[in-house]
Amino acid sequence: MHESPLLPVMIVDDETHLRITAAQTLTLAGYAPQVFESAEQALDALPHHFPGVVVSDIRMPGMDGMALLHEIKRRDPTLPVILITGHGDISTAVEAMRAGAWDFLEKPFAGEQLLDVVRRGIEKRQLSLENTRLKAELEAQQAALGPRLVGRTPVISHLAAMIQRISQVETDVLLFGETGTGKDLVARAIHERSARRNHPFMAINCGAVPEHTIESELFGHERGAFTGAVERRIGKFEHANGGTVFLDEIESMPPALQVKLLRVLQERSVERLGANETIALDIRVIAATKVDLKVAADEGRFREDLYYRLDVVTLPLPALRERREDIPLLFQHFAVVAANRSGLEAPTLDNHAVATLLAHDWPGNVRELRNLAERYVLLGAAFDYRLDVLLAGETASIEEPTLPRQVELFEKSLISQSLARHQGRVIDVCRHLGLPRKTFYDKLKKHGLSAEDYRHSSDP
Structure with a gap:
């Protein structure tokens, strides 16, 4: 997903220096920072369907960051909130993640760390808003065109x-x-x-x-x-x-x-x-x-x-080839349905994926497209979400997998998504998946995955 120069980021911190530094970093990266010195001010300015993310310190006078997190989650459960914790305050960070924080930053943090976590949060937010928009569009079409x-x-x-x-x-x-x-x-x-x-x-x-x-x-x-x-x-x-x-x-x-x-x-x-x-x-x-x-x-x-x-x-x-302009919308619709049914996320399509969909001849028409969308959600992580791979020769190996193979690919997909979400932080992934650390490492070995592959060089 491409970053937009107009995407807003709320910075909430009672420290003037941190607000200024964070705003400068975000501005240079092409974002539109909005700074607030209190949680109350931020909540008053928070619009419905805010398209960006919120970055807030935890320890502030009046309403603190945890209270701000709970209020934002009450209003908009999918809005990513990134909390800033004090050095070594791991217990607070764990509590924040359990309360629904998207991620956290530990003071002092580098500008690259801020940009990375904001970028991932923005991608998550845009996906959520796109799925919401798509569902609304589909409901409107169903009312107008039939169920x-x-x-x-x-x-x-x-x-x-x-x-x-x-x-x-x-x-x-x-x-x-x-x-x-x-x-x-x-x-x-x-x-x-x-x-x-x-x-x-x-x-x-x-x-x-x-x-x-x-x-x-x-x-x-x-x-x-x-x-x-x-x-x-x-x-x-x-x-x-x-x-x-x-x-x-x-x-x-x-x-x-x-x-x-x-x-x-x-x-x-x-x-x-x-x-x-x-x-x-x-x-x-x-x-x-x-x-x-x-x-x-x-x-x-x-x-x-x-x-x-x-x-x-x-x-x-x-035939589907006679209505190619509908293919991306249909695909995303089937992906959202599959994601809701399985509890997974439905990644939005980039330009290359859309081009792949439009170039295919679709001999199986809508049924073939629906099957591809379901494979994309359930098994896509194992194939780097490469639609061309899923459509080409390698689909033969996954068209009719055995039940154990389906379970294996599904498990690998869940672990891979969690590793990507938490940037390879093992303690967070284990907590998210509910796995003991030894079991988690056994599964990494089984699926040929490495937590190191999901970490950035700037991570602690």
């Missing part, structure tokens, strides 16, 4: 408008798009924006269900209808009454079943296998395909009459 659409390109805006329009009318829909373009999510978006939203959404993948059971899955059966039918089964169509049935990969539906589906679409009724009773249906059917059904019908691989019955409203879904 599962992410993007700003004209093609995705057009898709959102079509979803909104289609969801308000009672008609069956055919979704056409490559593998991984989000046909299932679009079907759910149509359902959730329709008047049927409070009724069932039943999804079935016609290509994943064995041919000898798919008829029972869709239509249900009576007890004794065939060998193994030991009790009555309610099929997907009947269960979805009042709601929506989503038939994915409909091109894989067996020809004999296509005839029965056509009858369901025309008559809006169904018969369970082994029954004579006709059950009226109030359903919408959304079908999805990754092949051109007209071509399949012309070639005799799909019933022509069923194709024309489904082709009332066809909604094409764009």
